[in-house]
Amino acid sequence: MTRIFDWIKKFRKRLGKWFWVIIVLLVFGVGFFLIKGRSKKEVTTFTVQRGTVREELILTGSIKAEKHSLLTFPTSGKIAWVGVSEGQKVNKGQVLISLDKTVLNTTYQQSLNTYKDKQAAAEKAEDDVKNHSADETYTQKSTRTTAQVARDSAYDSMLAAKYNLDNATLFAPFAGIISSLPFSSPGVNVSLTDTQVEITDPATIYFEVGADQSEVTDIKDGQEVVVVLDSYSGKEFKGKVSFVAYTPKSGETGTVYKIKVKFADGALGESLPRIGMTGDARFILSQKDNVLYAPPEYVNSGKEGKFVNLGKINNKVRIEVGIEGEDRVEIVNGVKEGNILYD
Numbered sequence: 001m002t003r004i005f006d007w008i009k010k011f012r013k014r015l016g017k018w019f020w021v022i023i024v025l026l027v028f029g030v031g032f033f034l035i036k037g038r039s040k041k042e043v044t045t046f047t048v049q050r051g052t053v054r055e056e057l058i059l060t061g062s063i064k065a066e067k068h069s070l071l072t073f074p075t076s077g078k079i080a081w082v083g084v085s086e087g088q089k090v091n092k093g094q095v096l097i098s099l100d101k102t103v104l105n106t107t108y109q110q111s112l113n114t115y116k117d118k119q120a121a122a123e124k125a126e127d128d129v130k131n132h133s134a135d136e137t138y139t140q141k142s143t144r145t146t147a148q149v150a151r152d153s154a155y156d157s158m159l160a161a162k163y164n165l166d167n168a169t170l171f172a173p174f175a176g177i178i179s180s181l182p183f184s185s186p187g188v189n190v191s192l193t194d195t196q197v198e199i200t201d202p203a204t205i206y207f208e209v210g211a212d213q214s215e216v217t218d219i220k221d222g223q224e225v226v227v228v229l230d231s232y233s234g235k236e237f238k239g240k241v242s243f244v245a246y247t248p249k250s251g252e253t254g255t256v257y258k259i260k261v262k263f264a265d266g267a268l269g270e271s272l273p274r275i276g277m278t279g280d281a282r283f284i285l286s287q288k289d290n291v292l293y294a295p296p297e298y299v300n301s302g303k304e305g306k307f308v309n310l311g312k313i314n315n316k317v318r319i320e321v322g323i324e325g326e327d328r329v330e331i332v333n334g335v336k337e338g339n340i341l342y343d
Helices: 002-015 018-039 102-128 138-166
Strands: 045-047 049-065 068-071 077-082 095-099 169-171 176-180 197-200 205-212 224-229 237-244 256-263 278-294 300-302 305-310 316-318 320-324 329-333 340-342
Touching (some): 049 256, 278 320, 305 320
Antiparallel strands (some): 068 197, 224 237, 278 329, 300 305
């Protein structure tokens, strides 16, 4: 490093004032080439052509199903029997899974006996004051009321026990596929909070999105929609709007309305979207066929309106546009089919 500095000092002394002239020229030269290199931009062109231009509203959503249920038991217990497996097709009303009913049946019988006992006590108390409504004493009234309340409470307990017993077996609420079976073997103790069976009818799947109050006014029942799912790259699924909510969804930030999109018959083909799959729905707000168009990056805006670079860079030609889509802009006048545009 010391030798380099010594050499620079000797070189500077030899050149005198020309040393600084050379340094300045080198700085400007390097700067010029750097700026020129950075300012270089690849020029692209587009040939004006005819086609379809769509104005679209794109909203994000996910796959859901009209018939999709999580089945649980109303009480805890031990699984006694399992009659299905994951992925199995089932019919409406088919028996799926059952708890051991020994304890449940005992509880019901005990509650039934208690109800009968309380019912008899209430009837005796009521008979004791029969035809004495006008001169019933406070003690008699208290005894009768206590007996009646005990009977009614016993009746409610009996109904609850009967409900638990009757629902210790789960049935398919509709025809579909067993999409989840967490406890597939008998002998397992389960809690009333555990989901026992998840059942889905694939024929009822739809795509749901949320539209805010500025977007929902552009969406109508029967409106055509194209759905692109993240799990099916490159595929488009056609559908139509089947429901537009009148009230906003709860738990959302802002005012968001639920929109349901029903897939067209045969639109899914061999694809079978799963519940929860995400994607985008493109709502077609307007569409024109056989019109001149160009990509949005070739259409510029200025003080006097829209313009394109026709034939060469900086040859600005004013144009009138129509529908402005995500990837195409309709050009009403100002250019002809086959014209070359520069970006």
